[in-house]
Amino acid sequence: MKIAFLGPEASFTQLATTQLFPTETKIPQVSILDCFRAVEDGIVDKAVVPLENSIEGTVSMTLDYLYKTPEIHIEAEAVMPIAHHLMIHKSQSNDADLEKIYSHPQALAQSFHYLDQHYKNIPKQDFSSTAAAAKHVSENPDRKLAAVANQFAAKLYDLEIIQRNIHDFEQNHTRFIIISKSKKSYDNSGLENIGRKSGLLVSLPEDHAGGLHQVLSVFAWRNMNLSKIESRTLKTGLGNYFFFLNIVGDWHPILHENALEELKALGTKVDFLGNYNEYLLES
Amino acid sequence: MKIAFLGPEASFTQLATTQLFPTETKIPQVSILDCFRAVEDGIVDKAVVPLENSIEGTVSMTLDYLYKTPEIHIEAEAVMPIAHHLMIHKSQSNDADLEKIYSHPQALAQSFHYLDQHYKNIPKQDFSSTAAAAKHVSENPDRKLAAVANQFAAKLYDLEIIQRNIHDFEQNHTRFIIISKSKKSYDNSGLENIGRKSGLLVSLPEDHAGGLHQVLSVFAWRNMNLSKIESRTLKTGLGNYFFFLNIVGDWHPILHENALEELKALGTKVDFLGNYNEYLLES
Structure with missing residues (x-):
């Protein structure tokens, strides 16, 4: 079975998709519209897109495309607490003399208090996604760089998390939905069902x-x-x-x-x- | 009077703020939270933040901070149609042999049909904002680069718009609100009042x-x-x-x-x- 998701690789949506569909083929898409099109055209069986509070997509688009494509249904909803971690290259032993911290502007904003307290004078630089920031750190092993990203990005790009959960608000979360043309409901006894x-x-x-x-x-x-x-x-x-x-x-x-x-x-x-x-x- | 807005420079929010407050001092903020804080702490008189459908901020944050800061009121709402333009450096005469096209991932997605039809084989690269993409093109006059951004970015970074309105959907728009601690309503007879x-x-x-x-x-x-x-x-x-x-x-x-x-x-x-x-x- 093929599952489309809102990319890039190591995005929060991929982190959700991997938990929902651990063994299926997962195909990243550049936009929410492309996720809907892939389902509509039968290129994939299902897609995972954000429904609420995502830093990666304008989720009002999700509601608009649900309205525009009545043949597409919802199979399940999944809630994921937002967690940002600070990570460095494994060839760097610690965060001394850190040169720069990279991330998506909203992830930097959501981690503002921690970064302000511990790394006030270290320059921050915006990337188009938290995953792209992690990738950049992984490609520069000789430089003292850090990224704010999720644990999946740390694993994919083999980075070391030096501080977990640096985000400001405890109960922020993103909601995702599984969409498909099937009228069946997604069922997974391996995950915590909350309603x-x-x-x-x-x-x-x-x-x-x-x-x-x-x-x-x-x-x-x-x-x-x-x-x-x-x-x-x-x-x-x-x-x-x-x-x-x-x-x-x-x-x-x-x-x-x-x-x-x-x-x-x-x-x-x-x-x-x-x-x-x-x-x-x-x- | 000082006006905070959700940056960076040449963001859609700045484009809105400039029309709402042409002569006031405008101070960019890195997040919606910082806009609210600047108003709350009296560092600025008012702030302009997105309320609906922005590619630059998670607008559910705007609703959450309105709830959390009851002393902050809404002075006006402003609707701006979303328009993306394709722009190059003025030292480049045309789009022949274009090397790369830069923009925010959602702006690239919203211009997908036009870019796919006219620049299918030109690599696209994500930037953290449409304005940052325009800035990058302006800093590389010798390379054949293009950016997808708004007209304000074209003006600020002195780029030439080679194709206007390349976005896919006609009636997309972003809504902004002016927030302040004052209970007065913003009034501007120079703008089109629609309700x-x-x-x-x-x-x-x-x-x-x-x-x-x-x-x-x-x-x-x-x-x-x-x-x-x-x-x-x-x-x-x-x-x-x-x-x-x-x-x-x-x-x-x-x-x-x-x-x-x-x-x-x-x-x-x-x-x-x-x-x-x-x-x-x-x-």
Whole structure:
């Protein structure tokens, strides 16, 4: 089976993909759009893309492409705490006289307090990804360089982690989804399952006050709890929106089916993306 | 007056900031967090940060910091269509025998079709920002290099735009907000005003089915139309959320005030971010 993911090699998305699909063939893509295209065109079976809070992709793109390609479904969601580590080349014994620290600008920003406290006067330089920064350090064994990147990049480029978890906020995380044209749900008893949810895309027939309220009342009186709601502008003009919703729990063949039927009868466009597991990954 | 913005120099955020504050002192920051801190600590008067769809910052950070710093308000929102241009050094007369094309990975991805059609075999290289790519081209006048960047980068680094608007999708845009501790609204008759809205952060007393529905009913029967809704996880644990809402139109001293009063009486935490103008910027 072939799995596309948002690259480059050693990106956080690859770190997630490796845990979700340890033995499958994994093919990096340069953009979220390319991940969707690879699935749509049947070049791969599934793809892993960020859904929330990624430093590597504009995740609003993920919602837009889910809307634009109704044949693509969600098989699972995976949450990964964000962890940044400081790493050097193994031929360097320590961090004395460090010349430069490389990373993605957002990873440097997320590690600001640690770097400011311990390496205030060492120049920082932006790279296009944390993985590219790690690669650069690996290619310059004679220079006193360091990178801020994930543990997967340290392993791939054979770097030594000299300080783990240098990021500022404990509970930051990125959410990923597995997308495919199959309507099956991904199941993996080897990972920590932290819940079950449904994904829906809802677009209202017209932009009127209270339209979303009407949609939510269909769920509310059935005790269907929402864990995420996000509006996105349709590209057809100002004032037209669709909503991405997550409903907590298992799919109920009567309650959930009726809710969707009624929404459609009210003139609302509903794209059911799947009922699937949420897994907690290691960072 | 001093204005912080999410840098680097010649970023899309600077392009927005220059249009919003042509004559003020503008100070680049390395992260969205630093923009908020500069406002909070009184180092600057205002800051401009992305709210939606930026290739330069994880904009979910903007919502999180709005939540974490209740003394910070929104003075205005500004929408800028995303436009990527292909540019070369002025000492190069044309694009013959181009050696490499540089840009931010997402800008390369957003210009994929044009680049694939016209420069299929020219290597592309990732930079940490579109501006850094333009700067690199400007520093290498003797090499046949090109960058994909915005018009502001072309001007700042004195590059020649050889093809305008090479991005794939017409209606992509980035939204920015002006933040400050003042409760005044930003007003600029020199820009195109495309509407007025209010920003609210709402967090529910507990995670119960239909809680958001109850909040929205407060707005719905008063004909207060929502143009954006986005849920964000509170860092205190799984299953706790706050919502960012935009309500269309002017602030009504009776209807809007009562709605907020009732929400608070129901045990909902409401942070009113302001009632402000939305401007359309040039890209």
